[in-house]
Amino acid sequence: MPIHDPASALASAALAIEIPVAWGEMDALGHVNNAIYFRYLESARVEFIRRLGWKAPEQGSGHLGRQGVGFILQSVQCRFRRPVFYPDTLSVTSRLGDIGEDRFTLRHEVISKAQSEVVALGEGTIVTYDYVAKAKVPLPQTLRDIIVSISTARPHT
Amino acid sequence: MPIHDPASALASAALAIEIPVAWGEMDALGHVNNAIYFRYLESARVEFIRRLGWKAPEQGSGHLGRQGVGFILQSVQCRFRRPVFYPDTLSVTSRLGDIGEDRFTLRHEVISKAQSEVVALGEGTIVTYDYVAKAKVPLPQTLRDIIVSISTARPHT
Amino acid sequence: MPIHDPASALASAALAIEIPVAWGEMDALGHVNNAIYFRYLESARVEFIRRLGWKAPEQGSGHLGRQGVGFILQSVQCRFRRPVFYPDTLSVTSRLGDIGEDRFTLRHEVISKAQSEVVALGEGTIVTYDYVAKAKVPLPQTLRDIIVSISTARPHT
Amino acid sequence: MPIHDPASALASAALAIEIPVAWGEMDALGHVNNAIYFRYLESARVEFIRRLGWKAPEQGSGHLGRQGVGFILQSVQCRFRRPVFYPDTLSVTSRLGDIGEDRFTLRHEVISKAQSEVVALGEGTIVTYDYVAKAKVPLPQTLRDIIVSISTARPHT
Numbered sequence: 001m002p003i004h005d006p007a008s009a010l011a012s013a014a015l016a017i018e019i020p021v022a023w024g025e026m027d028a029l030g031h032v033n034n035a036i037y038f039r040y041l042e043s044a045r046v047e048f049i050r051r052l053g054w055k056a057p058e059q060g061s062g063h064l065g066r067q068g069v070g071f072i073l074q075s076v077q078c079r080f081r082r083p084v085f086y087p088d089t090l091s092v093t094s095r096l097g098d099i100g101e102d103r104f105t106l107r108h109e110v111i112s113k114a115q116s117e118v119v120a121l122g123e124g125t126i127v128t129y130d131y132v133a134k135a136k137v138p139l140p141q142t143l144r145d146i147i148v149s150i151s152t153a154r155p156h157t
Numbered sequence: 158m159p160i161h162d163p164a165s166a167l168a169s170a171a172l173a174i175e176i177p178v179a180w181g182e183m184d185a186l187g188h189v190n191n192a193i194y195f196r197y198l199e200s201a202r203v204e205f206i207r208r209l210g211w212k213a214p215e216q217g218s219g220h221l222g223r224q225g226v227g228f229i230l231q232s233v234q235c236r237f238r239r240p241v242f243y244p245d246t247l248s249v250t251s252r253l254g255d256i257g258e259d260r261f262t263l264r265h266e267v268i269s270k271a272q273s274e275v276v277a278l279g280e281g282t283i284v285t286y287d288y289v290a291k292a293k294v295p296l297p298q299t300l301r302d303i304i305v306s307i308s309t310a311r312p313h314t
Numbered sequence: 315m316p317i318h319d320p321a322s323a324l325a326s327a328a329l330a331i332e333i334p335v336a337w338g339e340m341d342a343l344g345h346v347n348n349a350i351y352f353r354y355l356e357s358a359r360v361e362f363i364r365r366l367g368w369k370a371p372e373q374g375s376g377h378l379g380r381q382g383v384g385f386i387l388q389s390v391q392c393r394f395r396r397p398v399f400y401p402d403t404l405s406v407t408s409r410l411g412d413i414g415e416d417r418f419t420l421r422h423e424v425i426s427k428a429q430s431e432v433v434a435l436g437e438g439t440i441v442t443y444d445y446v447a448k449a450k451v452p453l454p455q456t457l458r459d460i461i462v463s464i465s466t467a468r469p470h471t
Numbered sequence: 472m473p474i475h476d477p478a479s480a481l482a483s484a485a486l487a488i489e490i491p492v493a494w495g496e497m498d499a500l501g502h503v504n505n506a507i508y509f510r511y512l513e514s515a516r517v518e519f520i521r522r523l524g525w526k527a528p529e530q531g532s533g534h535l536g537r538q539g540v541g542f543i544l545q546s547v548q549c550r551f552r553r554p555v556f557y558p559d560t561l562s563v564t565s566r567l568g569d570i571g572e573d574r575f576t577l578r579h580e581v582i583s584k585a586q587s588e589v590v591a592l593g594e595g596t597i598v599t600y601d602y603v604a605k606a607k608v609p610l611p612q613t614l615r616d617i618i619v620s621i622s623t624a625r626p627h628t
Contacts, residue, residue, distance in 0.1 A: 026499040038192035077234030352506035391548030
């Protein structure tokens, strides 16, 4: 269930990142363009995955260490509740939604400092993939443990 | 129901646009970045809306002529079926999904020429909004008629 | 003359902004894409112009208050000294270069925290334009005074 | 010397690509954002380099075949002559400017179909780099020959 209260959203998320809105992210309607929100959600997702021990794929690898297991974004969505304007700073939360055999879902609230409101709600489903075997693979148990532990840790503060 | 066959998707859509993939739209994983798909979907959506007689909001207005009625994107999503690489040219379809009292849904297939495959499926919900009264408003009947007529016209070819 | 030492660059600039690098700003070469630097330079330029009393053009106006005088970016350039990677935080400086009859030039250093280096040097020329008269106009004296005063103020710290 | 006549620019360029303007590439001023032009220039540059036999770096390599020699963009600039609006289709030319020991310069005109005007002029300097030795290297003679031959070939038409 989406959380619409900024303070509760921040307090209960596994983690949150801060992003300054760039003037150039606004489109001809004078507010932040819809595609830009997916860059914001991606930044929150990448930060979550980084906490799992994943390295930034500087060489295009995206591998999760020696197992050859990486992540693929299967789907992503965003619901826009209020327009966002420059100048502003956003907090983007990440919290674990469902966790399945070979996938997990992250949920995100986008919170505007200027408006003190949850301005958008996002959700992305990530599938574990063996880049060597070129096939979906079950979430390794060690990863599953880390995901759950990050998600139930004392909220970031 | 999503259409996975490129030829059927193109033949049955209300319209389709062509977009060349830019090299710079690929991210560090070496394929087109997820946020870019939402720029592609937006281009298809804007083209659909342009057919309704809507003018490009050069002054940030977004108004639909003298009624003061415009459109707001309420939510958008994308499911990624196969990665896309440069060089390629994409066709992005638009077809009417649901149409409600004050909203309608557009469905999109993203088709890769290089792969001859439907590589992604998108969907966006658009709400009619009175920018003067600052409130959601019912879809004017004239607009509803145009939307339905575009959507049931002989497919573009 | 460009300043290559990060500490001197920061100490002597009129102002500097901080920008977190987004993972999705890296391209298929695994480093931040060249076009993204122009988003960074723009953010620094907009912040400088905001200090002059300019309002964010939420309605596409770009006007400078009641004079109808606004700014147009005439040209911009960037020289890349070292690649930038996620994760990193950048400082982007702005300092006054030349100031002419109807234009001024801003110079920018892009400084990487992770590398403690000036990673790029930018420069943009801004022309004053009367949006009502649709013609270039001389920099109003009040604006010129503010620009010079910002630029010679005690460095931000 | 920049060429301001669209027909001459197209006729004399080594090559030109066509790019449809996306609605979402306009910013809050209601015209195409300055950073987007660098995506356009990049697309023209990449197409030029592809003609040299360079492969798209799907794995982040950017190598030029077995020599381990690749290209680095050293600097890029753009001068904006007229604003660009959606809908429009742009032609972006590439022509050889200077060619030096370890670098060459490409010049670009951006031509608007809707306006029948050269709307922007770009220029980028590309350095040859040995990714294995991690050092600038002279342009291999075979590459130099191809660059010159592309540039003096009968203009694309």
